Amino acid sequence: MQGMIVRNHLKRVEDALDAQAGVVLLGPRQVGKTTLAQDIAETREAIYLDMERTADRRILEEPxxxxxxxxxxxxxxxxxxxxxxxxGALRGQIDRRRRAGHRTGQFLLLGSASNTLLQQSAESLAGRVSYHELTPFTLDEVGQGALQGLWLRGGFPDSFLAQSDRASLTWREDFIRTYLERDIPSFGLRIPAETLRRFWTMLAHEQGGLLNAAKLAAGLGVSGQSVARYLDLLVDLMLVRRLPPWHANTGKRLVKSPKVYIRDAGLTHALLGIETAEALLGHPVVGGSWEGFCIENLIAAAPRGTEASFYRSSAGAEIDLILKLPGGALWAIEVKRTTSPKVTRGFHIAADDLDVAERILVYAETREVPGQGGLRAMPLSAAIDRLRAL
Known part of the structure; x- marks a missing residue:
């Protein structure tokens, strides 16, 4: 079944390999990087090495x-x-291969920690590779008919494709345990697994809320610096999104704290013990979960180079998601689990302040309708399609 779901990144990575010597493909563990790489490797002469295997590590001791x-x-x-x-060795290899006439499609590097990997490779491989992030399944990959299942279970392939909601939840609980007890310690970080689980769960309860480091620190009995370190780690592992506030000078007093989302809705629900759609719809986190789910899908659909943020002024003007497209145009997107194609006056005030090019409400109906003030209300799938078409 997973092989039947064509990843959006498949063609992008293939095109990048045809244009450059190497590609770095980032994404959390179990998101499908290896499967995608193997699909690409089957179409050309290739070898595969896994640095978690002792034998493969030994092969590259003298690279x-x-x-x-x-x-x-x-x-x-x-x-x-x-x-x-x-x-450093890969830099030399790429340069030697260029001189030998092999200028493209030489290396596909897969990694599970973004900032760590980028710091390691930035200087050595600058100008020689392109970077791509593989997300969990998105709505346009699995189809509109699977929306409820994707929202509940999240987009990690083994979770989404599980035989039942119970099996899916069990997979996600095991995934969380493995990350806490094995994967994070493998980075050399000495953070008690139970402390990090509590922190992750607290973020799930506050899904989409403004970061309140003091409140989190008090709840955990740790310092503010420890909270910052825990958050940096989960962001680096591509498990949490720190959505920055809009920062350009508008002459308004703007909120300066970021909003924090667990990036995969299924992990949010697993941390909160939510197994079924009925339990989700009756849970206080339902609004924040839906908002985070939509935002992740919209950011994934936006063109490369898009910058994402949110807008909130002290006067109450607010936009859930601002996308600054590569050409500089701004899209203002509001996300609501409602069937009414209306937004607050504060949304339009903020959109006027920013002189946005598009005003979009992602809502729970299936049809696209015009709203007031240039607003267009549409289902998530339609908003994704508009972004993919750019």
Whole structure:
């Protein structure tokens, strides 16, 4: 079934490999990076190495010795952040291959920690590779008919495709436990698993809320610096999104704290023990969960180079999501679980302040209708389609 779901990134990564020597594909564990890489490898001469396997790590202890013999092939290296010393050798390999006439499609590097990996590779591979982030399944990948299941279970392939809601929840609970007890310690971080679980769960309860570090620190019995470190870690692992406030000078007093979302709705629900659609619809987090689910899908659909933020003034003018497109145009998007195609006056005040190009309400109806003040109300799938068409 997973093979039947065509990932949006498949063609993007293939096109990038056809244009550049290498691609770095980022994404949390179990999101489908290896499957996508293997699909690409099947279409060309390639080898696959996994840095979690001792034998493969040994092969690359003297990387030039091995990689020189693979010249002309696509070399896929999984969990590459586990061998930080490799990046310098890869730079030399790319340069040697260019001189030998192999200018594109040489390396596909897969990694599970964005900032760590970017810092390791930025200087060594600058100008030689492009970076792409693979998200969990998005609505346009699985189809509008699967919206409720995708929202409830989230987009990690094994969770979304599970035989039942119970099996899906069990997978996500195991995923969370594995991250806390094995994966995070593997980065050399000494954070008690139970403390980090409580922190992650507190974020789930506050899904989409403004970051209140003092409140989180008090609840955990730790310092504000510890809260900042925990949040940085979950953001780096691409499990949490820190959505920044709009910061350009508008002459208004704006909120300065970021909003925080657990990026996969299924993980939000697992942390809160929500198993079924009925339980979700009756839970206080339902509004924040829906907002986060829509925002992740919209950001994933936006063109490369889009900057995402939110707008909130001290006077109450607010926009859930502002997308600054590569050309500079601003889209103002409000997300509501409602069937009424209306937004607050504060939305239009904020949109006027920013001189936005588009005003969109993502709401719970299936038809697209015009609203007041240039607003267009539409289902999530239609908003995704509009962004994909850019």
């Amino acid at each position: 030039d010795l091995y990689l020189d013999a693979q010249m002309g092939k696509l070399v896929v290296i999984d969990e590459v952040q586990l061998m930080p010393g490799l990046f």
